[in-house]
Amino acid sequence: MPESKYDTIIVGGGIAGLTSAAYLSAPGQKVLLIEKNRECGGLVNSFIRDGFHFDAGVRALEDAGIIFPMLKDLGINLDVIKSKVSLGIENEILHVEDLSSLLKYRELLIKLYPECKGEIDEVLKVIRKIMKHMDVLYGIENPVFKDLKRDRTFVLKKLLPWLPRFIFTVGKINNMNMPVEEYLTTIVKNTSLRDIISQHFFKNTPTFFALSYFSLYLDYFYPKGGVGKLPEALKNKILECGGEIKTETKIIEVIADKCLLKDQNNISYKYDNLIWAADLKTLYKITETEGLLPKIKTLFEESKSKMLKNRGGDSVFSLFLGVDEPLESFRKIANGHFFYTPSKIGLGETHRGELNYLLANFEKFEKVQILTWLDKFTGLNTYEISIPGLKDPELVPPGKTGIIISSLAEYDLFNLIQKAGWLDEFISELENRVLSVISDSVYPMLKDKIISRFSFTPLSIENRVGSSEGAITGWAFQKSMPVINKIQISDRSVLTPVPSIYQAGQWAYSPAGVPMSILTGKLAADKALKQIRKFKNR
Ligand SMILES: Cc1cc2nc3c(=O)[nH]c(=O)nc-3n(C[C@H](O)[C@H](O)[C@H](O)COP(=O)(O)OP(=O)(O)OC[C@H]3O[C@@H](n4cnc5c(N)ncnc54)[C@H](O)[C@@H]3O)c2cc1C
Numbered sequence: 001m002p003e004s005k006y007d008t009i010i011v012g013g014g015i016a017g018l019t020s021a022a023y024l025s026a027p028g029q030k031v032l033l034i035e036k037n038r039e040c041g042g043l044v045n046s047f048i049r050d051g052f053h054f055d056a057g058v059r060a061l062e063d064a065g066i067i068f069p070m071l072k073d074l075g076i077n078l079d080v081i082k083s084k085v086s087l088g089i090e091n092e093i094l095h096v097e098d099l100s101s102l103l104k105y106r107e108l109l110i111k112l113y114p115e116c117k118g119e120i121d122e123v124l125k126v127i128r129k130i131m132k133h134m135d136v137l138y139g140i141e142n143p144v145f146k147d148l149k150r151d152r153t154f155v156l157k158k159l160l161p162w163l164p165r166f167i168f169t170v171g172k173i174n175n176m177n178m179p180v181e182e183y184l185t186t187i188v189k190n191t192s193l194r195d196i197i198s199q200h201f202f203k204n205t206p207t208f209f210a211l212s213y214f215s216l217y218l219d220y221f222y223p224k225g226g227v228g229k230l231p232e233a234l235k236n237k238i239l240e241c242g243g244e245i246k247t248e249t250k251i252i253e254v255i256a257d258k259c260l261l262k263d264q265n266n267i268s269y270k271y272d273n274l275i276w277a278a279d280l281k282t283l284y285k286i287t288e289t290e291g292l293l294p295k296i297k298t299l300f301e302e303s304k305s306k307m308l309k310n311r312g313g314d315s316v317f318s319l320f321l322g323v324d325e326p327l328e329s330f331r332k333i334a335n336g337h338f339f340y341t342p343s344k345i346g347l348g349e350t351h352r353g354e355l356n357y358l359l360a361n362f363e364k365f366e367k368v369q370i371l372t373w374l375d376k377f378t379g380l381n382t383y384e385i386s387i388p389g390l391k392d393p394e395l396v397p398p399g400k401t402g403i404i405i406s407s408l409a410e411y412d413l414f415n416l417i418q419k420a421g422w423l424d425e426f427i428s429e430l431e432n433r434v435l436s437v438i439s440d441s442v443y444p445m446l447k448d449k450i451i452s453r454f455s456f457t458p459l460s461i462e463n464r465v466g467s468s469e470g471a472i473t474g475w476a477f478q479k480s481m482p483v484i485n486k487i488q489i490s491d492r493s494v495l496t497p498v499p500s501i502y503q504a505g506q507w508a509y510s511p512a513g514v515p516m517s518i519l520t521g522k523l524a525a526d527k528a529l530k531q532i533r534k535f536k537n538r
Contacts, residue, residue: 006032008528009261009271011251012278014042014465015514016505018234019521020275022074024529025243032269033238034261036250040235042465043472043506044514046228046388050452052322052402053395055227056464057472059386059404060220060337064515065138067230069145070522076233083222083391086334088442089196089341093334096217102127105214112344113193122187123197127211130176134215136162136169137487144522170488173208179477180210195346200339200382202314202408203352204477209511220337222391254283256300256498257291272535273500273528277521280483280507281307281468283496292498299497306482312471315458317409319434322452323401325445327389330401333442336390341382342441350376355410362416370417371429378433381407385438400451403443405434411458411469418459431455473513474506485510494524502527 008024010017013035021033039045043057060083061067071078085096092108094101102124109120140158148155176183180201184194201210223229238245253262254274261269276283284304289297334340350373358365358373386404389396396402417426431453439446458470475481484493493509494502504524506512 004032005270006030006272007532008032008273008275008525009034009269010275010277011261012042012276012505013037013040013231013235013245013247014277014505014517015044015231015234016508016517016521016524017042017275017277018231018238019070019518020277020504020525020528021238021243021245022234022241023522023525025238025241026074027529028242029529029532031238031243032271033243033245034249034251034263034269035245035247036466037464038248040245040247041228041231043461043467044227044231046226049320049454050322051397052320052400052452053226053388054320054402054404055386055388056456058227058514059384060222060391061227061230061514062216062219063138063221064216064219065140065142066145066515066518069141070518071233072141073145073147074234074237076237078229078233079224080221081224081391083220083337084335085217085220086338087217087340088334088338089344090441093340093442095335096214098218099131102131102214109193109196112196113190116188116190116193119188119190119193123184123211126187127214130208130211131215133169133172133208134212136165137173138215138219139165142519144519144526167488170486174486176208176211177206179204180207183207191348192344192346195348196341196344196382199341199347199351200384200408202473202477206477206511222336222388224392224394226388226392226395252286254287254501256287256289256501259500271500273502273531275494275502275504275521275524275528276496277504277517277524278507279466279468280503282466283501283503284308287498287501289498296497296499303482303497310478310482311476312411312467312469313473313476314408315411315461315470316406316472317430317434317455317457318404318406319431319453319455321403321405321435321446321450323403323446323449324399324451325401325449326399327387327393327396327401329445330387330403330443331390334385336387338385338387339382340385340438340442342437343380345380347377347380347382350380351408351410355413359410359412359416362420367422370426374429374433378407378430378437383407383434383438403446405438407434409458411462411471414457414459414470423457423459427455427457471506473511474508475510475512477510481510483508483510490516490519491523494520494527500531 007029010021010033025031045056087094180198188194250264461470502524504520505517508520
C-alpha cells in the first residue's frame with residue numbers, strides 16, 4: 001500500500017533537491033523530500049569532530065548570480081562572510097583581493113618562470129577576456145529567480161539591456177569549449193607552467209570554465225557557522241512551508257508507469273511528479289519502464305545507454321586535521337581558502353600517462369612501486385587548503401586550528417587498492433605523505449602539533465552521497481556529454497524521457513557545481529509546478 005500521495009516527490013536532499021523542495025512547498029504544494037542520509041546537504045555539508053567544525057564537501061560558495069537571488073526570492077536570511085582566497089606556489093604566496101590581483105599573479109608566475117614571460121602574458125590576456133565574459137554572465141541576478149511578470153523595473157532596466165550582451169557572450173563561451181590542457185598547448189610551450197595553471201582543474205575541463213576561476217576566486221563567500229548553514233536554511237524553509245522531509249530513506253526502485261517509488265524498507269510512495277536530484281546512473285538503473293508508452297520506453301532506453309556508458313568526473317581525497325596551534329600562525333601565511341602547489345615542476349604525466357598505465361596494469365605493480373608513484377603524486381600536486389576558523393573564528397576550540405587539505409584523486413585507484421586488500425594502509429601512507437609535503441613547505445608548524453586526523457576518499461564520497469565514481473561535480477568532461485552543456489538551453493537539462501520525471505543537480509547539467517545544482521533545482525521545480533497546475537486546471 002502506498003504510504004501517501006504527493007504532488008511532487010524529490011529524491012536527494014543535496015542542495016539541488018532542497019532547492020526544488022523549497023520552491024514547491026512555498027506555494028503550498030504537497031511535497032516530500034526523501035534523503036538517504038541522516039542529514040540533508042549532500043556535498044554541501046558541515047560537521048563537528050572533537051570541537052572542530054569542518055566542511056565535508058564544498059569549502060566555500062560562489063554566488064554566480066544565483067545563490068543570493070535564490071535566498072532573496074525565498075525570503076531566507078543567511079549570515080555570510082567574504083571567503084578570501086590565496087594562491088601559492090613554492091614560497092610565493094598571493095592574496096587575491098580584487099581585479100588588480102591578476103597583475104600580482106602575473107608577477108608571481110614570471111618570478112617562477114622568468115623564461116616564459118611572453119607565454120604568461122598570453123595566458124593572462126585570455127583570463128582577462130574570460131573575466132569580462134563572466135562579468136556579463138553573472139552580471140545580473142539570474143532571471144530564473146526573479147518574478148518577471150511583476151518586477152518590471154528588473155525586466156526593463158536590467159534584463160532587456162543585458163540580453164544582447166548575454167547572447168554575444170554565450171557565442172564566445174561556446175567557442176572556448178576545448179579541454180583546457182589542449183588549449184594551453186597552443187599558447188604555452190613550457191609543460192610545467194601549463195600544469196601549474198591547469199592541474200587543479202578536473203581533467204579536460206572546458207577552457208572557458210577552467211580559466212574563469214580567477215573571477216570565481218573573487219566571488220567566494222562563506223556562511224557564518226559553515227557551508228552547512230545553507231542547506232540548513234533551505235531545510236527550515238521547506239518545513240516552515242509545510243513540506244515534508246524523510247531522511248534515512250533510500251529509494252531503491254522507481255515504477256514509472258504507476259508513478260511509484262519504493263524505499264529500502266519496501267515502503268511505497270506515490271507521486272504526480274518526481275524530481276530526481278541524485279546520481280543519474282542510479283535513476284536509470286532502478287527505473288522499471290514496463291507499462292510506459294513504447295515511444296517513451298525507447299527514448300528512456302537510449303538515454304539509459306548514454307548515461308551508463310559515461311562516468312563521473314574527478315573525485316577528491318580530503319585530509320582533516322585538528323591542530324594544537326592558534327589560528328594566528330596560519331593567518332600570517334595565507335587566507336582560509338588557499339590553493340597551494342608545493343613544487344613548480346607540475347604533475348606532468350604523473351596524473352595522466354603514468355597513472356593510466358598503473359591502472360591498466362595494476363596486477364603487475366608491487367606495493368612499493370605504487371608508493372613510489374604516490375611520493376611523486378603528493379609532492380607535485382596542487383592542494384585546496386581550507387581553514388574554517390580563519391573565515392569564522394567560532395568554528396574552532398580556543399587556541400587551536402582545524403584544517404582540511406584536499407587534492408583531486410582517482411576513484412579507480414582507490415577501488416583497485418581496496419580490492420587488493422590494503423586500502424587502510426594506502427590511506428595512511430597517503431595521509432603521511434600529504435602531511436609531510438605540507439609541513440615541509442608552507443605550514444612548518446604542522447609538524448608535531450596534530451591532535452587528530454582522519455580522511456575521506458573517493459570511495460567515502462561514493463558511499464555517502466551515492467555519487468558514481470565518487471564524482472564531486474557530476475559527469476567527466478568528454479566530447480559528447482550525456483546531458484545538456486549549453487547555458488542557453490539549460491532549462492531543457494531537467495527533462496527526462498518520462499514526462500512525470502524531472503532531473504536536477506550536478507548530474508543534470510555540465511559543467512556543474514553548487515550554483516548550477518541550485519539553478520537546475522529551481523528549473524525542475526518550475527516545470528513540475530507548471531505541470532501540476534495544468535493538470536489541476538483541466
Ligand atoms: C571537496 C569538494 C569541493 C567542491 N568545491 C566546489 C566549488 O568550489 N564550487 C562548486 O560550485 N562546487 C564545488 N563542489 C561540488 C558541489 O558541492 C556539488 O556539485 C553540489 O553540492 C552537488 O549538489 P547536488 O544536490 O546535485 O548533489 P549531492 O550533493 O550529491 O546530493 C545528492 C543527495 O542525494 C542523496 N541520495 C543519493 N541517492 C539516493 C537515493 N537512492 N535515495 C535517497 N537519497 C539519495 C545523497 O545522499 C545526497 O544527499 C565541491 C565538492 C566537493 C566534495
